[in-house]
Amino acid sequence: MSAPLSPARPALLLSNGTAEDLIGARLLGHLNAAARVLPLVGAGRVYAGLPEVRRVGTALDLPSGGFPFGSLENLRADLRAGLVPASLGQWRDAVRAARGAGAVVVVGDAYALMIGSVAARRAGLPLVHVQPLLSAHYLEGLGGAGALRELNALGANLPMPYELRLARAARAVFVRDAATARYYAARGVPARWAGSFAMDVLPPPERDLAGLTGGRRVLALLPGSREDHRESLPLMLGAAAHVPEVAAVVAWPHGWEAVTLPGGWTLEVLDEQAAWAQGGGARVALLRGAFGAVARAADVAVGTAGTANEQLAGLGVPVVAFPTGGPQFTPGFARRQARLLGAALAVVAPDPQGIAAEVRALLRDGARRARAAQAGLTRVGPAGALPVIAAEVRSLLTAPAQPPQTQPPEAQRP
Numbered sequence: 001m002s003a004p005l006s007p008a009r010p011a012l013l014l015s016n017g018t019a020e021d022l023i024g025a026r027l028l029g030h031l032n033a034a035a036r037v038l039p040l041v042g043a044g045r046v047y048a049g050l051p052e053v054r055r056v057g058t059a060l061d062l063p064s065g066g067f068p069f070g071s072l073e074n075l076r077a078d079l080r081a082g083l084v085p086a087s088l089g090q091w092r093d094a095v096r097a098a099r100g101a102g103a104v105v106v107v108g109d110a111y112a113l114m115i116g117s118v119a120a121r122r123a124g125l126p127l128v129h130v131q132p133l134l135s136a137h138y139l140e141g142l143g144g145a146g147a148l149r150e151l152n153a154l155g156a157n158l159p160m161p162y163e164l165r166l167a168r169a170a171r172a173v174f175v176r177d178a179a180t181a182r183y184y185a186a187r188g189v190p191a192r193w194a195g196s197f198a199m200d201v202l203p204p205p206e207r208d209l210a211g212l213t214g215g216r217r218v219l220a221l222l223p224g225s226r227e228d229h230r231e232s233l234p235l236m237l238g239a240a241a242h243v244p245e246v247a248a249v250v251a252w253p254h255g256w257e258a259v260t261l262p263g264g265w266t267l268e269v270l271d272e273q274a275a276w277a278q279g280g281g282a283r284v285a286l287l288r289g290a291f292g293a294v295a296r297a298a299d300v301a302v303g304t305a306g307t308a309n310e311q312l313a314g315l316g317v318p319v320v321a322f323p324t325g326g327p328q329f330t331p332g333f334a335r336r337q338a339r340l341l342g343a344a345l346a347v348v349a350p351d352p353q354g355i356a357a358e359v360r361a362l363l364r365d366g367a368r369r370a371r372a373a374q375a376g377l378t379r380v381g382p383a384g385a386l387p388v389i390a391a392e393v394r395s396l397l398t399a400p401a402q403p404p405q406t407q408p409p410e411a412q413r414p
Helices: 018-031 072-080 083-098 110-123 143-149 151-157 161-168 178-185 229-241 291-297 307-314 331-344 352-364 366-380 385-397
Strands: 011-015 035-039 053-055 103-107 127-131 172-175 218-222 247-251 266-269 274-279 282-287 300-303 319-321 345-347
Touching (some): 035 083, 110 161, 218 229, 229 247, 229 352, 247 291, 300 307, 319 352
Parallel strands (some): 011 103, 103 127, 127 172, 247 282, 319 345
């Protein structure tokens, strides 16, 4: 990577979630300029080691993993962990970090946008919002009864009026798909779709899996980065035992101590990157640091993940999902992702035999796999957004500085 641009002022980047941090880090790689980062959820470890990037503020590690409204228990746990005072501290951190910056970039939801908007306004900075969460597809077939059933996730299904108002004041808003860009534009938001954020952060293949798969078709198991894996991994392994004709491979993002096995199964750790889970007559590989390889080798996937499920669908791979007790892949989240991905995602009951039956049905039905692939490729779309966003931000960092705004926009209007 070449030296940062000069004399550009640094960017202040706020992100609030695992996927959002990953998008933010990859965006900074394209930006090639000095930056301050404030991860609002978790430690933001993905930013560590990036050149000319300085972490600001304090880490907020929540029991819910950033999903306080996913369930009442999530909210209670986060409140007990100090959600309110820690969040207020982040607002102060953002305002301070914006001083001397050249632009504020928000990667995340309405909450992150609120903090970023206040920081940008106080410092007189332009704001760029990268919204990788909302999609107009979430509204498909929702209906009145469906909306009532998902009242706790109302802001996850569509942008609230206050979010649209904040977004209208942004210099640019980048959204996850073309349908969402049209939805925002019809409501006066300067929204653009330049490509899929999920596909932008999909890593290249890290290793050759031929020795593990032996020429068989590959079933990718994606328990995800959240704590759902403790419930979902045993079910996935149990399902794999019912589909012995495939090579099942787990893309495992945690340490080996976090592996939860079905009863009677054993784990053989080979090294830091590979282990074997054995039981029920099956032998399943678990690989760390090999998500790109597993994703590209897959013929079908079983996933309880957010971005990972989208990435597999974006590669044209059908995904089978099932709800968990949370914190992320709750029944409501599963329904929303099904609306997002359409025929690319099949949601079934959390039962190993039922999951296996759905996998076998997809493997045997070429026409259905083709429909799923087309849905995923169309709804997720190709990569390419982050270089475009980086160019937009870079132009703001090199523009002449504007004086800070001392009063709200309403007070300045005639």
